[in-house]
Structures are given as structure tokens and as C-alpha cells.
Amino acid sequence: MEAVATRGRPREFDVDKALSAALRVFWSKGYEGASLTDLTEAMGITRPSLYAAFGNKEALFRQALDLYEREKLAYVGPALAQPTAKAVARHLLEGALANCTSDCEPGGCLAVISSTACGQEAECIRAEVLSRSRKIHDLFLARVTRAIEEGDFNIPVEAEAITKYLTAVLQGLAVQAGAGSTREELQRVVDTTLAVWPGR
Amino acid sequence: MEAVATRGRPREFDVDKALSAALRVFWSKGYEGASLTDLTEAMGITRPSLYAAFGNKEALFRQALDLYEREKLAYVGPALAQPTAKAVARHLLEGALANCTSDCEPGGCLAVISSTACGQEAECIRAEVLSRSRKIHDLFLARVTRAIEEGDFNIPVEAEAITKYLTAVLQGLAVQAGAGSTREELQRVVDTTLAVWPGR
DNA sequence: CTCATTATATACCGCTCGATATGGAAGCAG
């Protein structure tokens, strides 16, 4: 894609590692809460290096968001491939729980953190995150629609309603994880959600 | 409580109305997202007047939080006084829904917005909000404990688990309301939660 | 009236923000 420079001084840092470090900062502090000083210190590089490699703060965030979707939200695809609605729900809940309560990563969910209101500087960031969340929502909605046709539910449900219901639980998990709840406590929330799940 | 000044120039603005306006700004932009310029413009007063009347930005936020609890979270008390766990849940869900999707108020929940991660300037604000949230949580937990003793559930449940489960749904409602979901969509989430509720 | 007291209005403070200009160090082509 991008031509490798054959001349000039080579980079002294690993772009992937730096982006990973930036992701962790955004994840724990949000877009506006993460200052360039926070970012450069965590990434181990200087400001000009950051701007040369990633463009600016907003572009860096988008690339961090790409990384987040690619690595941390990888569980969504296999979860949607489960054979029943309840199995889908279980995999989504367990995946979100693992993602939100990792020992070596920040608590909570980057998307939930970044989509809560903040200053107007972050409005376009908010829009970007909401747009990406909607895409995942639509995939989930299609899966639930199929599950209804396949008779996975034992009560009458609307696809949109059950989709947004489980999304709400997942978002609540993220909020509580960010607020400091332990994995054991959140595991019980997951178990409860599955215990009341209306179908197979 | 406070002695009325008998001398000096009288105030030209209504303190309660100004605080109400400040609450709306914090509610829609969060603590750090709300600048003093945003606040003073919405309140219709100047900076020195704000500092004379409320102390500083943090003190203003705490007073706005008091107002929020007193007026916008007033539904919690009556909800917990309902006779069955399901009625409690219904009143909490409907109250939260009304609070999060009012036509004349910002979307979402001030507590959820303020407890999501941001810069370190807001750390003590976060702690304050989390502390207050825990108090409400404890009231709710005690009510659920009583409901279990009274046989309101038709599956085996732990009080802490069901409490945090419903809290998660409520928080998810707030996140979705802040993200722009309509009241009709969120009403269906409420209905779904009640439809799968395990007991009376 | 005068005087003390309090509120408002304007301008400004130091600080941090995101973003850059500048100069030198490090590499490859010839």
C-alpha cells in the first residue's frame, strides 16, 4: 500500500506498539480526557513524531478505533455465528465481560466511553463512534431476525426490541466495569441475563 | 439558615433558575465538557457572579447534582415502595425512561455521563458521583433482598445479581438515550425487560 | 447627604490544550 522509504533516517519506534499504547490511553481516559502529553508519554515518542506518523489527534483516535474493532471486538463475529439466539447472547455477554474486565487493559468499553457526551471538540468523534456502533447493531439485528424465524424465542418478541435490550445490558456492563465493578460481580449479571433469557 | 444581607446591592438574577440552567448544561455536556463560558451564557450571569453565588465550577456541579437528585431522581423513592419486585422494576424503568427522554431536557442520565472516564481534573467528581450512585444502589439492593424473602421471584436469584442486572439495563437505557434513541425504541426495551422479568 | 457593603462588568492572570517551526542527528544514493 504505502511505499517504503529507501532514503532518510529510519523510524526509531514501532508504529504498531505506539498505536496500541495510544489505544490504551484513549480507552481509559476517553478522547478529550487523553491529552497529547498523556499520549506521547505512553507511546514513548515526541509530538512531532506522533504527527508525522499518525496525522493528528483525531486521526490517531480513528486508527486506535480501528485497532480496537479489529482486536478487542473480534469476539462479535463468532458470537453471531452461534446456532441459537441464547448462544449468541451468551457469547456476546461473555466476550464483552472479558473485554471490559481484562487485568492488563483499562476497564469499560471504548465505544461506550467515547459516545457519552463531552465537549463540542469531540462531536465528530462521537458521530464516528455512533456510526460504527450502528453497523454492529445492524449485524446483531439481522441475526435476531433470523433467530425469530427459526423459533428461538418462547415469548413473542420484536427483533428491534430484543436487540436493543441485550445491547442495553452490554452497555450497562461496560458502565459498571468502568465504574470499578469486579469481574465476579459482572459475571453474575451475565448469568442473570442468561437465566431470564426467553428461549433457546 | 443563611442570614439575609440587609445591606449592599441586591442580586439581579434568580439563583435557583441559574442553577437549573447550569444543571442542563452539565447534563448535556458532562462536567469537563461544560466550560465556564457555556455555563455563564446559559445561566445569564457573568463569571464573578457565578463565583460569588456558587463558589467555583466544582461546587456548582455538586449543587447541580443535588438538584438533579432532588427533582429528576424523585421517582426512585416511590418506585422502591411498590409492593412487588416487578412493580419496583417497572417504576424504575419507566421513571428512568421519562427522565432520559424528556422533550425539554437533555438526553441520557447525568450520573452515567459523569461517571464515564475523562480527564484527571474530573476524578474527584467521578468519585462523588459514584459514591452517590452507590447509595441508591444500596437502597435498591435492600428492596430486592426483601422481595426475595417475600417470594417475588420464580427462579433462584441472588439479590446482588438481580440488582446489578436491572441497574445495567437502566444504565444501558441512559447510554442509548444519550446516543439519540427515541422514546418509542427505549419503551420497547423497557417492555422487553418486564416481559422477561422472573417473577411478580 | 455620606459611607459601608454587595453585585455587576471588563479585562486580565497563569496554565494547559492541540499543533508546528526550527535546527540538528541519522540514514541511503551517488
Next chain:
DNA sequence: CTGCTTCCATATCGAGCGGTATATAATGAG
């Protein structure tokens, strides 16, 4: 080696932040 390119380090930019000093206007006490 020279010449060119790219990266790193330092210092700095203008803007906005929370907060305030100062001066003026408006009231009641005497």
C-alpha cells in the same frame, strides 16, 4: 566524501481553559 531525505528534540505558537483583580453601579444604615 557530498547531497538529499527523513526523523528526533526543543521551544514555541495561538486559543481556550478555570479563576480573579479592579473598577463601577446599586442598595441600606446612619
